[in-house]
Amino acid sequence: MAKLYFTDDHEWLSVENGVATVGITDYAQEQLGDLVFVDLPEAGRALKKGDVAVVVESVKAASDVYAPVDGEIIEANQALGSEPALVNSAATTDGWLWKMKLADEGQLSGLLDEAGYKALIG
Amino acid sequence: MTGDALKRLPLENLHIEAGARFGPFAGWSMPLTYPAGVMAEHTHTREHVGLFDISHMKLIELDGKQAADLLAEACPLDAEALAQSQSKYTFLLNDKAGILDDLIVTRLGPQRFMVVANAGNAEADLAHLNALAKGLDCTVKPLERVLLAIQGPDAWAALSRAGVETGTLVFMHGIEPHENWFMTRSGYTGEDGFEIGLPEKDARELLDKLLADERVKWVGLAARDSLRLEAGLCLHGQDITPEIDPATAGLMWAVSKDVRAAGRFIGAExxxxxxxxxxxxKRVGLKPQGRQPVRAGTRLFDEAGNEAGHVTSGGFGPSVGGPVAMGYVATPLAKPETRLFADVRGTRIPVDIHPLPFTQHRYRKG
Structure with missing residues (x-):
């Protein structure tokens, strides 16, 4: 059973068997507006918490999406290459950004749960 | 918060009611997008009617026997030669021919002209015009007006249904249809359309009628930018600046041969x-290959890796269906289909010089 975490940078992580699927929240995609390009990462890239993992581009601006925890990218959502708007229409499902193998599951305890995130965005 | 210092639009409450997302632009808190989103707003303007609140821009009335003389000194423009109701795109230049602002000037009478100035430059423009007006028979009067742009193929029909007849007004002409109204057939989208300056009370009445028409939707600054970029139109402060002259900017079509020969204006030499x-x-259109936008400030290189220029505006063109940009490149490279390269976060993106506009202008010229 996957467990769901959130960050105050408006990302979500669905964690199962030491692997996190990461995306941006519905609130975040609304703030960004229509996405036209997602700069996807290469599998195998090692990330430290706070590194820029993905750049999402709206009509007007480019925005960084940061690694919420340490780990190694094992897969990027290739469907976004041809359909970046999936992040708008399905931010928390088909619009996921990347999957990463966690380096230290202990870092998850520093993240928000769903109730904590909802309190954050009001 | 810096937001407290921002100027507020007179019709701000209407934008809040419409669900606008606001952001700062040129010292104003402006609607950037509405719930439909920038893509839908952009497309709606090309297909039906986009309604823009551009009250951040400034109307300045010049009145007096020497109003045309003032304009002929401030701008590379023979204001005296303008016909009644005729509008011209022109600039305020400094003595190095750098562009202080780009303007639309309309003749309203034998000695009366209307200037439409950009929000961010309005105060400096006023100071500049006032300084030049010293000793001349000409008053420089900034007007308090709501300014609306109604843009798109159905703009004339929507205005007609709202009781504003536009029939005889053609592109780049302006009239005063009611007291304290100023209406031109012009815009910043490449589409047929109108800009109307009018008192706030009249604006609210007109908007009640316009917004009851399903063809008319509010459009924010984000789509205004993607529309004008596809149309190849410059944004002052970005594509043209006091460091850029009209020749470098490819805007010499706005300076007639006679005006050049007479050399009366500041910066003529x-x-x-x-x-x-x-x-x-030279300023050129730029078409990045692939889907990744190439933004303002990005440097451009030739095949061999030599500096070739830079991007001044770049984003995604919803009607083009891909990234579009404009910028400056070394003159020998400023030819359609020349291939350059942009470095975006370590990715080398091919960028081809492309004729402007990206989308055909659809002005109503007569």
């Missing part, structure tokens, strides 16, 4: 020298 020598760089 400098501009003549630049034209004689040929500008070292």
């Amino acid at each position: 400098a501009l003549a020298a630049i034209v004689a020598q040929g500008p070292s760089q």
Whole structure:
């Protein structure tokens, strides 16, 4: 059973068997507006918490999406290459950004749960 | 918060009611997008009618026997030769021929002209015009108006249904249809359309009628930018600046041969020298290959990796269906289909010089 975490940078992580699927929240995609390009990462890239993992581009601006925890990218959502708007229409499902193998599951305890995130965005 | 210092639009409550997302622009808190989103707003303007609140821009009335003389000094423009109701795109230049602002000037009477100035430059423009007006028979009067742009193929029909007849007004002409109204057939989208300056009370009445028409939707600044970029139109402060002259910017079509020959305007000597020598760089359209936008400030390189220029506006063109940009490149490279390269976060993106506009203008010229 996957467990769901959130960050105050408006990302979500669905964690199962030491692997996190990461995306941006519905609130975040609304703030960004229509996405036209997602700069996807290469599998195998090692990330430290706070590194820029993905750049999402709206009509007007480019925005960084940061690694919420340490780990190694094992897969990027290739469907976004041809359909970046999936992040708008399905931010928390088909619009996921990347999957990463966690380096230290202990870092998850520093993240928000769903109730904590909802309190954050009001 | 810096937001407290921002100027508020007179019709802000209407934008809040419409669900606008606001952001700062040129010292104003402006609606950037509405719930439909920038893509839908952009497309709606090309297909039906986009309604823009551009009250951040400034109307300045020049009145007096020497109003045309003032304009002929401030701008590379023969204001005296303008016919009644005729509008012209022109600039305020400094003595190096740098563009202080780009303007639309309309003749309203034998000695009366209306200037539409950009929000961020309005105060400086006023100070500049007032300084030049010293000793001349000409008053420089900034007007308090709501300014609306109604843009798109159905703009005339929507205005007609709202009781504003536009029939005889053609592109780049302006009239005063009611007291304290000023209406031109012009815009910043490449589409047929109108800009109307009017008192707030009249604006609210007109908007009640316009917004009851399903063809008319509010459009924010984000789509205004993507529309004008596809149309190849410059944004002052970005594509044209006090460091850029009209020849380098490819805007000499706005300066007639007679005006160039007479050389009455500030910056005439400098501009003549630049034209004689040929500008070292030129403004061009840029078409990035693939889907990734190439943004303002990105440097451009040639095949061999030499510096070739830079991007001044770049984003995604919803009607083009891909990234679009404009910028400056060394003059020998400023030819359609020349291939350059942009470095975006370590990715080398091919960028081809592309004719402007990206989308055909659909102005109503007569």
